[in-house]
Amino acid sequence: MSTIQISKRQSNVIKGIACLLIVAHHFCARLMGKGSEDLIINFIGVRGGGIGVTIFFFLSAWGLSESQSKNNYPFGIFVRRRLSKVYVPLVITNIVYYLFLLIYRKISFNLSSFVLNALNIDYIDGVLWFCNTILIFYLIFYVSFLPKTKWLKVLICFVSTIIYSVLSTIIFPDSPFYVYSIVGFPFGMMCSLYKENMLKITHWGSWSIIALLFFFVGAMVLPEYRNHFLMNSYCFILLVVLVAIIQRIGFSNKLMVLPFIGIYSYEIYLIHNKVLDPLGDAGYSNWYPLAFLTIVIPLSILLNKLIKVILK
16 A cells, blocks of 8 residues: 555544543543542543544544545635534533533523633533634644645644644643644644655655654753653654554454444534533442443434534
């Protein structure tokens, strides 16, 4: 195989894995907070979310690049397509969750907080930072894709990612995870644009060495942000391994549950913590795997169908 290829089925399998990693991360983090720890719980509770989000950034950039290369959507259509897929279900789930908390008297009604929570300006669910971040990167992607030259597209995306990292670190100093995984986005765009060349060992090795050298120098020059650089270098290595694996193995039909999870991965992301938090606060964290199967997945499927009806 001379070019990088990621089929729809492969993408859904990988999304399924990433989705389960993120869900397991929040579940394990809660278990750690309750004092239940072992090697697996600690690893997933600390690293699982970052790995899962990195994969989502990578697949988002890959999919956007493949689609935009074929269709060249104008800005209006591009924004409408992205907002319909990300923002509409986000607002709906935020409103429903706000009403749930209101009914159970976890919060008191305030119009300004309701609007801010519904629009995800003020997080009613702390894990939803990713939704705002991916919307920012959609805009970065569109601007990056305006030039016709491939290297200039990648350069704009890379520089914009650095600018985002700096601004995010300054504005949200207590939320370093905002930038721990973003290497996946420019890497996903680069893999799509240079898929004919990336698998050549000379190109693959050169890009990898340059990227890792950048992270290493950054960690040395800015020691106060060392974890940011090291986590992104760690995620970059995982992505390189992931792309290599995708090109060399097929996916067995025995993995059917993973593409199924992958299809509804965004809806699961929006809903999973809204079930985990109340369950955990009530002291039933250990029951979450059952709740995930019986509540989160059915609600995610329902939300997916509802959004399709609304957007028709």
